[in-house]
Amino acid sequence: MTKTVTDVICPFCGTLCDDLEVVVSDDGKQLLEVYNACVIGTEKFLHSQSKDRVTRPRLHQDDGTWKEISYDEAVEYSAQMLAKAKKPLMFGWSSTNCEAQSVGNEIAELTRACCDNTAATCHGTSLIAIQDIGLPSCTLGEIKNRADRVIFWGCNPAHAHPRHMSRYSIFPRGFFTSKGQMSRKMVVVDPRVTDTAKMADVHLQIEQGKDYELLNALRVAFKGEWLPDVVAGIPKEKIREVADMMKSGRFGIIFFGMGVTQSLGKNHNIDEAIAVTKDLNEYTKFSIMPMRGHYNVTGSGEVFAWQFGFPYSVDLTRGFARYNPGDTSTIDLLVRGEVDAMFTIGSDPGAHFPISAVQQIAKVPSVCVDPHLTPTTGVSKLHVPVAFNGVEVGGNCYRMDNVPIDCRKVVEPPEGMLTDEQFLIKVRDRVRQLKGVA
Amino acid sequence: MSEYIIKNGNVFDPVQGIKGDKADIAIKAGKIVDKVGSGAKVIDAKGKTVMAGAVEIHAHIAGPKVNMGRIYRPEDKLFTCTPTKGMERMGGGASIPTTFKTGYEYAKMGYTTAMEAAMPPLFSRHVHEEIRDTPIIDEGAFPVFGNNWFVLEYLKNKEVENTAAYIAWLIRATKGYAVKVVNPGGTEAWAWGLNCLSVNDPVPYFDITPAEIVTGLIEANEYLGLPHSLHIHPNNLGNPGCYETTLDTLRLTEGYKAKNKFGREQVMHLTHTQFHSYGGTNWGDFESKAKEVTDYVNKSKNITIDTGNVTLDETTTMTADGPFEHHLTGLNHLKWANIDVELETGSGVVPYIYSPNISVCAIQWAIGLEVALMMKDPMRCYITTDHPNAGPFTRYPRVIKWLMSAKAREAQVNAFKHKDKVLSQTSIGTLDREISLYELAQMTRAGPAKSLGLASMCGGLKPGMDADVAVYNFNPDKPVANPDDIEKAFSRCAHVFKSGVEVVTNGEIVSNGHKRTLWVNVKAKENPQVMRDINEKFLKYYSMTQANYESLGHHFVPNPFAVEVDATQG
């Protein structure tokens, strides 16, 4: 016999779908089927039970092999490493729950570490811009119920947030948008004809890296002032057409992603996009929202902020929190060789950092807490596998619009495996002993 | 060590009518008791002032807009960080302290209970996580109802019972404490970029007026018999001439009587009254209407207020009055954040600098003090700064100094660049009243506790009440040499007890205690129609499932204290 767990939250991306249904065996140990998830979420749930799963910590040996060790030994290694380091870095946090993030913060405070999350390579530049200019935004349900102008700028939800358009932004029939897709005009700005762009009413195939210019041109177009014939590869008539479309809506939203956060201009691109949104509020109602990547990077930012005062790239090395992206941010810390111990959790910098930063991780004592085998576990000294958050343990997470949803436990983790939180609590308690603190 | 005797202090307790007598306060097992044994630890309070722990009735200290403020203002942490030290976790932030610092700073000033002023229900998990991470002080949170689609639809049809059933469901689901209303109808209008600036402006589409929303919610609140009344931030906040809207809002209470088992006597609590007492027609002829507003409240026994004092600091404004915040960024061009919340509410955040060199800010400062000084009944007027909107809560000692010392007020008036305008546009120059310590205890302890329906538990030193006690290094028998001594004394307590645990000694944190989350477990009559409406709206309009919305597990509220309300009969 089987049972179906409903209202399951998918722990993959910032869309944080919470309508999944998972069929499990009666004894709660086997995960059989997943409904309503996109193909990535489905893979996450089903793969969690694969036969080749690593279930115990393993220490990298000089000859390239791995030796299995106990969790207690892994705790000792991690605690010693963090307690002894002069400038340890605790990075990641985006694929685990807020309860674990909070324990991690305790450890970081005890060991005077630098701590950072994946916003460092994702929406960190958005945060910098928000700190300069603010953020007019809303929750995703507002889009569903009100939006008649939807702009995707430098993002490709068809690939990165697959159910976003069906749950919130294009297809739903909301309270004031009962015609669903027909209630909305969709604009996509992207240098490629992406699968998202193929659905748009207007696709501005922008010259890559020229987003700042095009955003600025829109602001000029709103005021009806002079424009050059072509900006960022887009003819001025098209720019005016889109500007008018935006102004004529009654509720608009700009969703934006890596196309603008990671290309040159970086935080200035986002600043200009937010300025476009602010300007539009002179004519109609407009909001803007970053398409957050990991399912709980937003949560990590929230927990850092209410406990330390800053959303990422936090430096606790002096015993109080400091923040200065470019100085206290992970890539820069690594590339400058300032870090003497690396603790990675809930992320994969090995795969997603520039290789020159990964090379630094490989040089120092390092621990990687991750249920999977990854390039980070491949270059770390200690790999600690843990239960899958959102599958084998619950815990609070924050969606891309900052809405908190408590993930559910669907199946038991493999015998004897710890969760992130349990492992971190043990590390914290051991660090306290090593530091002579109560 | 669970027995204490605080000896020989000068006690100020409005609950028992003690006005500075030298008396001993005995604590046992978390409560105030008549006497304790000889083994009790002795706390010497000779020459000191002893009061119950203070009760903060309205502050923005936990939740999404508070954290948005922290995230987008790294500069708020500049030079204001405190390192890890002994019991204390590190902290930072002047106008929006981190949660650990918030708890410590309140406790060091003798505050033991605080209410988060506005909880967007969709974000209840966030609010409770921050409350959980705020040490020492008991906290509750007020869910907002004034722009909620269910409320707008039910009250349009005058369905008070259905509204009450919905309120009960929501308060239980979010572990909330009271019915909060912010800019009724106006924040729903703001979802379309519009606003409701008077009590008669209809809400777009829903076609209900703020007046109908307010009266309907008063009726629903009394139908349920909740411990606190409707708690309202009226329409038209902050605009010259807004006092008329305030009076229109206050008049809606006429004929209503409080119905509850908690000793509460008001049907409306008007919050941050300073922001709602403006006259004039523009910033040039801007003037105080504190007298008009307090005259009305003075004769209306069914209203309580809090002041919303301006402290003349750089601070951060944050409120569920989304359209107001957009208006404010238009005035001062500082960075603007906005979060509209589906079906429920909205919010905005904008930094603000209350400069003593700007006549408007100086007049605002004066109005806040006028409100407190013109209110005749200190049991119905409470001291707040609408933290952080009019100033950080850490400035309460300074506000107390201004209220207790006409000399201090005069010095500040003289220091204003536009002193003449302050004197011509307000009556601060004519007010020589000085708040006494007993009145202070009424305005910061017994009064707010009674308004909140917590009079049996806190705000006083009567045996049986919670042992929340603050001892200040302030000797009422000695004349005040320098008004700044008042501010100093109220900044750092000699001792603070929370639920019978000593949490502060000599201004330092010595224990985190066992903070509780206060919430109201209000049971209403079963109402299948409302439950069907709830099911339907979740299915069709919310972006979250109902089961996940209602999910507020133990890890969010590890130490709950439920105030029980049975509204199932009649």
Place this chain on the structure above:
Amino acid sequence: MATIHLNLISGRSIQQGVAIEGGKEKPAYRTAAGIIELDPSDLKKLGAWKNTNVKVTSDYGSVIVKAIETTQGPHPGLGFIPMGPWANAIINPDTYSTGMPTFKGVPVKVDVAINEPILLGIELVQKLCGVK
């Protein structure tokens, strides 16, 4: 066969998303992310059939990936390598003091490298880090 010069960007793809959840040690990850998507006109200039191994070189490094015909084009002059260790072997690590590397907008040259093998994900990173 000629060398072509392109502007390189990297980002998510749904196949890459599925592959990372399936395990980055597996060949499916290489199939999803060890590729460069080229516009047909650029493949023609390169003088190569689609699904040919190529060497992509920037100022920061070089990597062997499989050149495939783009599924989200046309985008002449633009090359797309899904986010992952292959892209990160050659993108610009400079954050210009923002903390953010320049993952998008890196000038690269592409040469045919038919006989060069494409490494698996973890293998590639270990090799570039000198880890056994």
